[in-house]
Amino acid sequence: MTTDSSSGVHEHHWETSWSPFAVVIGIFFLVVLTFSAHYVYENTLLTIVCAGIGTPFLLAGIAKWVHEGLTEKPLISGVAGVGLPIFIISEVFIFLALFVTYWVMRLSAPEWPPEGTPHINTALPIIMTIILVSSSWTAHVAEEKAEANDLAGFRTWIWYTIILGTLFFGCTAYEYNHLLSEGFGPSTNAFSTIFYTITGFHASHVLIGLGAFFAVLIPAYKGMTNHTLTTCVSVYWHFVDVVWFFVLSQIYFW
Amino acid sequence: MSTETETFNWKEWVFTTDHKRIGVLYLIGSMAAFAVAGVMALLIRIEQSTLGPTIIEDGTTYNEWLYFHGAAMILAFLIPGLTGFAANYFLPLMIGAKDVAFPRINAFSIWLFYAAIVLALVSIVIPDSPDIMWTGYPPYSITTNANTAFYVFTVHLLGFSSILGAVNFLVTVIYMRAPGMGWNQLNIFVWTTVAAFAIQLVFIPVLAAAVTMLLFDKYLGTHFFDPAEGGDVLLYQNLFWFYSHPAVYVIFLPAVGILFEVVASMAKNRVFNYKACVYGGILGIVIITGEVWVHHLYVAGMPDWLRIGQMVTTLLISVPVGLIVLSLWGTLYKASITYNVAMLYAAACFFLVLVGGLTGIPLALTVVTVHLSETSFVHAHFHFIMALFAAFAMFSGIYYWFPKMTGRSADGKLAVFSFWSNVIGVNVTFWPLFIIGVEGMPRRYWDYEMFPHFEPYHQVATAGAFLIAIGMAGTMINWIIAARSGEKVGENPWKSKSLEWTHCPSPPGPGNFPEDVVVSEDWTPYDYNK
Amino acid sequence: MKFFNTILSGLMGALLPFAAMANEAYEGDMNPADQWDRLWNTILLDITVIGVIFGVAAIWMMVKYRAKSPDDVGSLPKLTRAQTMAWIFIPCALFLADDLFLSAKGWSLWNVYRQVPEDALEIKVTSYQWYWEFDYGDGIVTEELTVPVGKPVVLRMTSEDVLHSFFIPEYRVKEDVMPGRVTYIWFQPKKAGTTVATCTEFCGTAHGNMYTDVIAVPPDDFTAWRVKAKAEAENES
C-alpha cells in the first residue's frame, strides 16, 4: 500500500509494506536453512530447495524495498545518513572481535605462522589495495555526479565501481583457490582459521556492497535516485575500504 | 480515531510498519516464548522433585529443556519484551513522535525476531535438539552430536534484529523528539531504553563473532577453540560474557525505566534527583558494564589480576545502581500513592531488586564465588533479579499501559489473585535454592544422588513453581479476557502527565497524535507538583 | 528530607562495625575453608543490613504515603543544588566505602587461596566424560580422592575432553578443568571422613552424575593406604 504522506496526521489507515517480511523469509531460507541443510544434515536436495525458496524472496524483497525507498516520502528525511554510521559502529565491533581473536591466538602461539602455512604472496594484496582504493574514489565521483543531477554520469561511475569491486572479489577468489590447491584450507592450522575467517568476512562485505550498488544502479536506469541512499551506499563502501587496511596490515604484513 | 470499528485485516498486521502494531507483535512473540520456556521450567522442576530419574531416564532430555529454558527466557522473552514490545509501543508516544525513524527496518526487526523464535521452537522438536545450555561453551558445543547451528543462528537472528532496533531507536530519540523537548525532559524509560540500545549496539557484535566461530569450528573444521591446534578454550567464554554481562543491564535498565513510569504516575510525584539517576545511574552503568565480564569466569582459570581487578569493577556497579535505587525510593517520598495492579507489581519489584541485587554482591567477590559459582545460589540470584524483578516490572508495565493499548482496564479479581499467586510462588520457589546453593547444590543437574538431603528443598521449590504457573496462566487468561471485554476506562485513567497519556487517544490510531505535539520549556513527564 | 537523612545516617552507622571488623586480622593458621565461612558471615551481615534498611524504608513509605483522596498529588520538593550534590556524593561515598571494604576482605582471602603452602601434597587430576582420575605420582591412579587430614593438598588439574569443574563443597574450593591448560586448587582437610567432589561445569549427558568420594584419613592411615595402593598398582601391571 503506498501512502500519500502529505495528507498529514488525519489519515485513517495503517502503513504497510511486504518488503521487510519477504527479506526475512529470504534470509531465513537462504542463510539459516541452506547452511543447516548442507553442513548439518548434509542433504543436497534439501539444500537446493531451501536456497531455491530463499533467493526469490530475498531479491523480490530488496527490489521492492529499494523501490519504496525511492518513491515514498519518509516520515523524516535524511536521517538514514545518521543511521548508517550508527550501524557501522556495530560492524566495527564485530571486526574488532575477530582481530582480538587473531591477536590472542597469535601472541600466545609458540611459533608463528604455525606449521603447514605456505608462503603467502604479498604482491596480490597490494594490487587489491590499489583496486579497492580506486573503487572508493569512483564511488565518490558517482556520488558527486548524482548530486549534480547527472544521471548518466552517475550510472557510468557506479559501473566503474562495480567493476573494480568485482575485480577485487575476483582476486580474493583467485588467492583462495591458489592456497587451497597448496593444501592450505580453513582447517589446516590456527593461522588458516583466522586467515579465512577475516578475509572471508571482509569479502562478504564486499559482496554486500556490490549488491547495494546494483540496488541503486538498476532504479537509476528508470531515472530514480535518492541522495540519502547513494550517500549511504558510498559511506558503506568507504568503510569496507578502511577495514581492508587493517586486514592488510595485520594479516598480510605483520 | 478509535480502531474499535475497524475490521481485522491480517495483512495490516503481517505487513505492518507501525510501531504500535510491531510492539504488540513483540509482546505476543515474547509471551509465547515465555509460556513455552515456562513449561520447560515446570518439567525441570518436576524432574528435580525426586532423587533419581523422575520423568526421564537420562540427562540429555533434561539438558535440552534447560537449554531452551535459559536461551528462550533471556533472548526471546525478556530482551524482546522490554526493548521490543515496551520500547516500540511507548517510546515514540513518550517523545511525541508519529513513528520510529525507519518504520520498515522496524518491521524487518520484528520478523527477524519471529524467525528466531520459529527456529528455536523447531529446535525443540528435531531429533538432534541442542543440549548445550544457553552459554554454549566449547569444546562441548563442538563435540556434541546435537545441532549447535540452530543455537548460533537463533543468536544471529536475534542479534541482527536488536542491532537494527538500536539504530532505529537511537536515531528516533535524537531526531524525532517533539519540538521543545530537551534531554532533561525525557521520561526515565526513554533514557533507559537509549542506554539499553547503546549497549546492544556495541556488545552484540562481539557475541555474534563468538558464536560464528563456534559454527565454523563445528561445521567447517576451524580451530578457534581447540588448544591442540593453537586455539584457545577460554576465548569463547570471554567473548560470550563480554556481551552477556552487559545483556543483563539491557534487561535491568528498561525494567527499571518501566518502574519509574508506573511509580511516578501512581505516586503522583516527581522523580527524585532525576539528573543523578540519568547521568550518574543509567550512564554510569553503561560505562562500567564493559569492564566486569570476568566475574562469570572467576573459576575458569583466568589470570589473578583480572579476577581481582574485575572483582572491584563488579562491586563498583553498586554505585550507579545505588543512585538509581535512591531515585526510585525517593519517588515514594511524600507521595500520594494509589494502588492498582500495576502498582502492586511495582511494589513487589522494590523487594525483588534488593534480594536479587544484593545477592550479586557475594558473587562479585572472587573468593566467595569460588564456592558459590555454578551452584543454585547463582540460580536464585539471577531468578530474583531477572526472572522475577525484570519480568514483574514488565508485567507492571503491561497492566499500567493496558488501557492505552486496548482502551480497557485489566485490573480485577483475577489479576489480583494471580499477582499474589505469583509473588508467593516465586518466593517459595527460589529461597530454597539459595539455601541449598550455599550448601553446594550444583547447577544443570538432572539428578543429585550425591546430595540426597537436598530432596525436600527441591520439593518445596517445585511446589512453588506450580504456584507461579497458576499465577502466570491466570495473568495471561486475564489479559486475553480483558482485551475483549474489560471495563472501558477513559484516555488517561491514572491521570498521568506523560505524553502517551495526555496527548493521544487509547488506543492510538495511525500517526499516534491527533495534533502535532509541542512541549513547553518547563514541561516534564512528571510535573504533578509544580 | 528528614526521612532520607535518617536513612543516610543509618547506612553510615551500619558501616561502622564493618570497618572495625576489617582491622581484625585472620589467624594465619586457620583453615581456608573456615576463613571462607567467616567472610561469608561478614558479607551476609553486610547485605542483610543494607537490604533491611532499604526494605523497611520502602514499606514505610508505601504505607505512609497512600493517597488520601483520588485527586491528591505528591509533594516531593525540588532539590536545591546543594541537596542534589549531597544526595549524589554522600551515598556514593558510602556505597564506595562498602565496596572497597568488601574488596579488601575478598582480596586478602583470595591470596590465601592462591598461595599453595610449600609442604603441600601434590596430586594430578585428569577429567574425562564422565569421571575423574587422581594420579599420586608414584604409579597410583585412582578414581576416588584419598587425602591425609591436616596436611595441605594441591590438585593440578587438566581435562582430556570437554570442560569440567572440580568442586568440593566441604572444602569451599572449585576450579574449572580444561583441555590444554593446568589449573589448581588447594585445601586442608580438617577432620577424617568422607565427603563429595562433584563436577560443576556443564559437560554433557551425565554431568549430573559425575561425582566421586573425597576420603580424608589420619596421616598414618594415609601412609598405610598409599603403601597398599602402590602394591596393588604394581600387581596389576
Ligand code: HEA
Ligand atoms: C537482569 C539480570 C541481572 C542483573 C541486573 C544482575 C546484577 C548483578 N549480578 Fe548477576 N547474573 C545474572 C543476571 C543479572 N545479574 C545471570 C543471568 C547470571 C548467571 C548467568 C549464567 O551463568 O547462566 C548472573 C551471574 C552473576 C555472577 C556470576 C556467578 C557465577 O556464575 O559464578 C556474578 C558475579 O559477580 C553476578 C553479580 C551481579 C552483580 C554484582 C549485580 C549488580 O548489578 C547488582 C546491583 C544491585 C544492588 C547491589 C542492589 C541495589 C543497590 C543498593 C541497595 C545500593 C547499596 C548497595 C551496596 C553498596 C552493595 N551475577
Ligand code: HEA
Ligand atoms: C527471564 C528469565 C527466566 C525466567 C522468567 C525463568 C523462570 C523460571 N525458572 Fe529459570 N532459568 C533462567 C532464566 C529464567 N527462568 C536461566 C537463564 C537459567 C539458566 C539456564 C542454564 O543453566 O543454562 C534458568 C535455569 C533454571 C533452573 C535450573 C535448572 C538446573 O540448573 O538444573 C530452574 C530450576 O528450578 C529454573 C526454574 C524456573 C522456574 C520455576 C521459573 C518460573 O518462574 C516459570 C513460570 C512460568 C510458567 C510456569 C509459564 C506459565 C505460562 C503458562 C502455563 C501458559 C499459559 C498460557 C496461556 C493461558 C495462553 N530455571
Ligand code: CUA
Ligand atoms: Cu563433568 Cu560436568
Ligand SMILES: [Cu+2]
Ligand atoms: Cu554478570
